[in-house]
Structure formats: structure tokens, C-alpha cells
Amino acid sequence: AQPDWARVHTELARVGVTLKLLHQEYVDASSMAQATMSYDRFCRLYGEHAAVSGATSRVGHKAGRSIEVDWSGPTMQLLDPTSGEMSKVYLFVACLPFSRYAFVEATLDMRQESWLRAHTAMFAFFGGSVPRLVPDNLKTGVISHPKEGEVVLNDAYREMAAHYSAAVLPGRVRHPRDKSSTENTVSHVATWVIAGLRQETFTSLAQLRLRIREQMDAYNREPFQKRVGSR
Template identity: 40%
Template sequence: YQYSRFCDLYRQWRQQQKRSMRQQHFAGDKLFIDYCGPTIGVVDGATGEIRSAQIFVAVLGASNYTYAEATWSQGLPDWISSHVRTFEFFGGVTQLLVPDNLKSAVSKADRYAPEVNTTYAELARHYGTTVLPTRPRKPKDKAKVEVAVQVVERWILARLRHHTFFCLSELNTAIRQLLQEMNARPDSRMDELENPLGNSRNPHKVCSKPMTR
């Protein structure tokens, strides 16, 4: 090509590209939260009724270190309780909580000024963190947790699909065992992360604030 032709082709290519800002994640900065789409059935031993359990997923932005558990619903009591257990699992609290726009997290979704659920806001205030919901119809805002959800579905839920569980605690015990294996997978980025809490034994627990009830 001559240079002028190259410039024409380059301009055409550039016009077709979508502008996108790359997200940078720092240790102790953000915790992304969502639920898996698939559920797991839990059998009532007395009646034989099968009840679906929801799968809560939270992932640290910098390290991809993940927490998952089963709850009966995505309602506010389960949503809040899952957060408390998440903080206990990580051993601390991040600067920001980044949930999807489910009703337990956001009372009114808005691109610029979302209205956070009052109870959820009180939880964040108690733990000294801030809620920053993803923007509606902006999937890149929650790309981190979308990937974590996929990993949980493939690494944990797929391996439990032929198992029968008779109570929620039994299911969560199985999830926790597979979760440990999933988080133990080699990841070169882990060696580059520093733990602000000074816990050198577990570099995954990169939370900026100690856990307090």
C-alpha cells in the first residue's frame, strides 16, 4: 500500500472501534458481588420436596480470590448475611462494594445516582465501606464478577450436579471444599499482590480494613 491508502484504511478501522476504558484493580479496593443463574436443589428428607438454593458469589477485584455460598433466596436478609460471612471469609472489608442492581442492593437503579437499599447502606456504613452499584445496561462494569460466576458454575456447580443434598449446611460444606480447591489454582498475579493487613501467609486476603462486627 501507499501511505495515503494505509491512512484511509486505518481511519475506517478506527471508526469501527468502540471506545472502552480499561479497569484497573488494586488490592483492597473493590469487592464485586452477584448471584449465579443456575441453582442447586436441596431435598426435604421428610416430604421429598426439592427446594432451589441460590448461589451467592463475591470476588476481590485485584486477586480474583472468590467466595461462594448457598442461600435460600436473594432476599434482603440472605443478602446481608452473605456479606457478613464474606467479610469473615476474607478477613477484612474492601473500600468499595460493587453489586449488581438487584432489589436487595439497589432500591432505584440509575446510571448516575442509584438509590442504595437502606439496610444495605447501613451495613456498608457499619463496616466502613461504600456501595458503588454497577450502571444499568453496562456489562463491563461487572465483568469481574461475571467471570467469577462462570468459574463457580463450572468448577463447583457442575461437579455437584449429580449429588443429592438434604440441608443447606450440607450443600455449603461441599461448596466450601471445592471453593478451597478453586482458589488454590496457580495465578501468577498473586505473587505481585501485597496484603495491606500484613498477612503474608495468605496473599489472597487483600482487604483494606480489618473485619469488625
């Protein structure tokens, strides 16, 4: 018996729904005369359906449940019109992993105050909060993340997250797939923002932030290649 894969994909977007639950409902709904597939085969065929239909597999992600955050490795520059000197600008990157909807904020440093202010701007941009923040193991947010035992968070970061009713659950050390969405977004930011604005000169942070917002708006509205819609 074949399940309705389109329905399975839709149901997975709902809070608390897992492939395990949907497989059990599929087995329960089948008549005694029908042979049913195993859970492993059910998961594999769902993955194939998502790939063939061009839909992003929803295993592990639910809409509005988490935000992945990180600093971009590549940087930008500001020109001091008086001295002619160039100063480095850092990019804070955030991503909603379910839709890949992204936010970028330019800052003059990567210190704690800039980290917290970037989060405030991010929540304002997204228009709300989420239950789970997934940062990298940066000292501005995470003091220690042992393999076993409790993660120790920076006090200011923990309090900021609590203010937005969010829990900080950093990705595991040397497990980049825990933050695969934002890692992928960082590479796209390098193309859309850094490369896209490489011919322009900026003399103020406000001017640069405005152009970054325009570039990211175009990035988020770019149609998907294999399915209908955009980020």
C-alpha cells in the first residue's frame, strides 16, 4: 500500500508531527489484506518523493521553530571620507531553516554588544521570536559546550534569549550539519551581498545596511529553481 506522499509532506510541517507517527497512522489505516511497508522504507520513499517533487525534505525542521545564527567569514569595508582609510565590517547572518528566509546585519566588530544588537534587529526583521536559537559556539554566546554535561551560556546572551522567550541550543562542536541552513546561507551572502556590492563604496554603516537590506530582499524573493515560491 502506497501512502499519500503529498499529504505526508504537508503533515510534517505541523508541530509535533514526525515520520514515525505518520508511518504508524499509515499502518493503522491500511486494511488487513494489504501489505504495508516498513518504517525504514517509508522514510526512504518519502525522501525520494521530496527529491523528485522538488520539495525540501521537512525532516528535522518545522516552520517558525528555530533560527540559526552565525558570523560570516568574509567581510566588507567602509571608507573614512576624511582620512581615506578603510575599516573592516563584519556580517551577522541569521536563517529560518524551514524556509531559508535570511537576514544580514553589518556591524563594526564582533563583540558581545554587537552580537546582542544584531539579534534585536533580527527579531524585528522577522517580526517575532522562536522557541530555539541555534548559534555557533562563539564566546560572545557560549562559554563552554562539553560533549557531556550542561552547556554554559554567556549571561547576557542567556538573558537576551529569555527576554524573547527563546532557548539557546548551540550546534555541537565539529558538527556543521547542526547549522547546515545558515552555513549554506553564508555562502549565498558572499555572492548576493559581498560580490553584488563590490563595485560600490560606502562611507557610513547606515548606508551599507540599507544596501544590504535591498540585496537580501532580492535574495529572499528569488524564485526556487525546483519548486514554486521563494524563501
